[in-house]
Amino acid sequence: MKTRIFVTLKNGVLDPQGKAIHHALEGLGFDGLRDVRAGRLIELEHDDGVTRAEMEAMCQKLLANTVIENFEIEEN
Amino acid sequence: MKTRIFVTLKNGVLDPQGKAIHHALEGLGFDGLRDVRAGRLIELEHDDGVTRAEMEAMCQKLLANTVIENFEIEEN
Numbered sequence: 001m002k003t004r005i006f007v008t009l010k011n012g013v014l015d016p017q018g019k020a021i022h023h024a025l026e027g028l029g030f031d032g033l034r035d036v037r038a039g040r041l042i043e044l045e046h047d048d049g050v051t052r053a054e055m056e057a058m059c060q061k062l063l064a065n066t067v068i069e070n071f072e073i074e075e076n
Numbered sequence: 077m078k079t080r081i082f083v084t085l086k087n088g089v090l091d092p093q094g095k096a097i098h099h100a101l102e103g104l105g106f107d108g109l110r111d112v113r114a115g116r117l118i119e120l121e122h123d124d125g126v127t128r129a130e131m132e133a134m135c136q137k138l139l140a141n142t143v144i145e146n147f148e149i150e151e152n
C-alpha cells in the first residue's frame with residue numbers, strides 16, 4: 001500500500017522558501033500568482049497492517065513539527 | 077484558485093533523505109514500512125486565468141529538475 005503525507009506550514013507562519021519561489025516565477029515572466037507556499041511530501045510504501053493511527057503518530061513524532069506545520073494523510 | 081504541485085524523485089534515483097526518514101521511523105518502533113520517498117509540495121494560489129500549460133512550464137523551468145524528478149499538477 002502507498003500513502004502520501006503532505007506537510008505544510010500553518011497559516012501565518014512565514015515561508016521564505018515559498019516567497020523565493022514566488023519571486024523567481026515572477027522573474028521568469030509568470031503572472032497571476034497570488035501566493036506560493038512550499039511544503040514537504042513524504043510517500044510511504046507499507047504493509048496493509050499499518051493503520052491510519054500509526055501514520056498519525058509518525059507525523060506527530062517525526063514527520064511534522066506540529067507547532068508550525070499541519071499534516072494531511074492521503075491513503076491510496 | 078489553488079493548485080498543488082508534487083515533485084518526486086524518479087524511480088531509480090537514490091533518495092538519502094527518504095532513507096534517513098525510513099531509518100528514523102524504524103528506530104521509533106514503527107514496523108511495516110517497505111520504502112519511504114521524500115519529495116516536495118508546492119502550493120500555488122493564482123488567478124483563474126493561469127492555465128495548466130503555464131503551470132507545466134513553471135515546473136519545467138523552475139520547480140522540478142526533470143532530469144531526476146517527476147512532477148504532478150493537481151488543480152482544485
